[in-house]
Amino acid sequence: MRIGHGYDVHRLKQGRKCILCGVEIPSELGPDGHSDADVPVHALMDALLGALALGDIGAHFPPSDNKWKDASSIELLKTVYKLVKSNGYSLVNADITIVLESPRLFEHIQKMREKLAETLKTDLNAISVKATTEEKLGFTGDGSGISATAVVLLEPL
Ligand code: MG
Numbered sequence: 001m002r003i004g005h006g007y008d009v010h011r012l013k014q015g016r017k018c019i020l021c022g023v024e025i026p027s028e029l030g031p032d033g034h035s036d037a038d039v040p041v042h043a044l045m046d047a048l049l050g051a052l053a054l055g056d057i058g059a060h061f062p063p064s065d066n067k068w069k070d071a072s073s074i075e076l077l078k079t080v081y082k083l084v085k086s087n088g089y090s091l092v093n094a095d096i097t098i099v100l101e102s103p104r105l106f107e108h109i110q111k112m113r114e115k116l117a118e119t120l121k122t123d124l125n126a127i128s129v130k131a132t133t134e135e136k137l138g139f140t141g142d143g144s145g146i147s148a149t150a151v152v153l154l155e156p157l
Pocket of ligand 1: 008009
């Protein structure tokens, strides 16, 4: 078995779409970035790559390459998971935490889990998505940014 961890941060910007785990969340602010800046999916991809010591998403999808401009992170996740499979592993489970002050994500969590389970062709109970705030502390607390962490466990195919 292999374990992997991922972390990502994006600045929040007025007028950007807020797409988290492939689900569009109604919000005046959205994560800024080169791709759709789906922060939890970026953390999840880094966890998958990290579990197999395959580098990070910056190496696989360099922001300097215009090919990835406005890319759907869900599509990138499919590519990363194909790589995991081609290396002989599959996902046991993933646990993701999103840190965002506002809006509250509670009502969107189930949809996010479903989207990730569908993308990775895995059972819903293998995908955990949690959300928290940081009590108005720091860059997530003052609303200038969003962060996410992900942990995955992989087993040999
Ligand atoms: Mg990112």
